[in-house]
Amino acid sequence: MNIDSIHNGLVLDHIKAGRGMQIYNTLRLDDLDCTVAIIKNVKSAKMGKKDIIKIDEAIDLDLDVLGFLDQDITVNVIREGKLVCKRRLCLPRELVNVIRCKNPRCITTVEQGADQIFRLVEGDAPVYRCAYCETAYAPGK
Amino acid sequence: MTEANPLRHVDVRLRHIIDSRDLSVEEIDLLLRTADDILARPAEYAAACAGKKLATLFYEPSTRTRLSFEAAMLELGGSILGFSSQDSSSAAKGESVADTIRIVSGYADAIVLRHPKEGAPVVAARHARVPVINAGDGGHNHPTQTLTDLMTIHRELGNLEGLTVGLCGDLKFGRTVHSLISAMVRYPGTRFVLISPQELRAPDYVLEMIRTVPGCSYEESQRMEDAMPALDILYMTRVQKERFFNEADYVRLKDSFILDTRKLRTAKPGMIVMHPLPRVNEIDTRVDQNPHARYFEQALYGKYIRMALILALLERGGVRL
Structure with a gap:
């Protein structure tokens, strides 16, 4: 299967297999007009299988949200068809309007x-x- | 007792008091010394807040907290305004906390807020132009009750360090317990004995708070009698009906931990029994005359420490934006 390489944009690599669509939805990539490819179950020497998302536009990605979703994702920045930097992610100190409080007694x-x-x-x-x-935020509850 | 108005010489910058952790140990010490001075020389403070207004916004019923705040402001020579239930405010029409606070910020020099929802004072603080004091937010925090408790311990035991504090009753929903623990972990050597039924154990985040402080420790117990001989303080709490989702659980647990004079026989001579009040039946009325009982004094101390807090906020932090 061939997916075209991108000229200017981002490649989100090392996404845990099966989580590509969740990342796509959470980052609201469906709002973009440019080409976005979600590639699932790509063979990986390190991970066995992984997902990759390619975005064919140099968008301002919310790295805090991405870091919260999965710190192991690598963000590759592509300019003029070349890899210009790899961004590592970390857990953000604050999340605003990313997750909701599940406490029924919370003012929110x-x-x-x-x-x-x-x-x-x-x-x-x-x-x-x-x-x-x-x-505390408890994923999946 | 102390120099005239201890607040005068120290730059305390009190802002909003949402959580007892919003005050440093030094600021709390300063408030305690101010409250001592007010107790010793009340006439000196009788006009300290003349011309100032305190808004008491109570979305949930309260007797002691609201009246002690109002008495505190009146005794400082200030005025009060506000409401004592959600039904008598625009909240009944669906007004948000943020909008109410924006409006009241223009009418008063400080706002006291009680709200049934946890975190409501955080919303208030984000929109207020005057200091906000949390007077209880659901089962979450109640910092001025904590100041009251610290004042009681300070007055009755003379120090706040190295104490063994027994907390008994509803440790899950009891906001006074959570606030007191978050304040007492900052005093070296505090040891907590958490006495509760399994269903009403302190939440994990509260236990985590104790665990992360070197020198502080806790143990859990389901029998008040076992813990009694080691305690310097026995802090009783009410099992509150409004915190339960169903009545059957409330009825089953409400009488689990009742203090009577027989259980006090093994207590240390100087041990004090505290309670945030109102009491229902968790302390037998015969304990009221027991030399260990301090809960009525505790309620009285609440007025003086609130006077000190209002004074500090209005003198140093009450800057209108």
Whole structure:
């Protein structure tokens, strides 16, 4: 299968196999007019299988959101058809309107216009807590 | 007792008081010394807030907290305005906390907020142009109750370090317990004994708070009698009906941990029993006359420490933007 290489844009590499579509949706890449390719289950020496997303435009990507979703993703920046830098990701200190507080007693469940803000609490196991009620974010619950 | 108005010589920059952790140990010490001075020389403070207004916005019923704030402001020579239930405010029409706070910021020099939803004071602080004091947000924080508790310990035991603090009852939903723990972990050598039924254990984030501080420790117990001999303080809490999602759980657990004079027989001579009040039946009324009981004094100290807090906020932090 052939996917054209891109001239100016981004390649999100080392996405865990099967998570490409989630990354695509969370980053709202469907809003873009340019060519976007999601390549699933690419053979990888390091990961066995991986997903890749290619974006054929030099967009301003929210690396905080991407770092929160998966720190192991590599962001390759392509200019004039050449790789100009590889960006490594880390957990952002704050997430605004990325995840929602699940605590039914939290003010964000009733207050109109309140941003959903989560802050990283460092520790042995880093965790995100709601900036309002301190409820920990538990993925998948 | 202390020099005239201890706040005068120190640059305390109090802003919003949302969580007891918003105050440093030094700032708390300063408030305690100010409250000591107010107790010793009340007449000196009788006009300290003359011309200032305090808004008390209570979206949820309260007797002690609201009245002690209002009494505190009145005794400082200031005025009060506000509402005492959600039904008597525009919240009943669906107004957001943010909008209410924006409006009240123009009417008052400081705002005291109680709200049933956790984190409501954070929303308020983001939109307020005057200091906001959290007077309780759901089961979350209640920092001025914590100041009241610290004031009681300071007055009755003379120091805040190296104490063994027993916390008994509803440790899951009890906001006073969470706030007190977050404040007491900052005093070296504090040891907590958490006495509760399994269903009402302290949440993980509270336990994590104790675990991460060197020198502080906790143990959990399901029997008050076992813990009693080691305690310097026994802090009782009410099992609050409004914090439960179903009545059956409430009925099953509400009488689990009742203090009576018999259980106090093994207590140290200087141990004090505290309670944020209101009490329902978790402390037998015969304990009221017991020399260990301090919960009515505690409620009174609350007024003085709130006076000190209002004074500090209005003197140093009450800058209108």
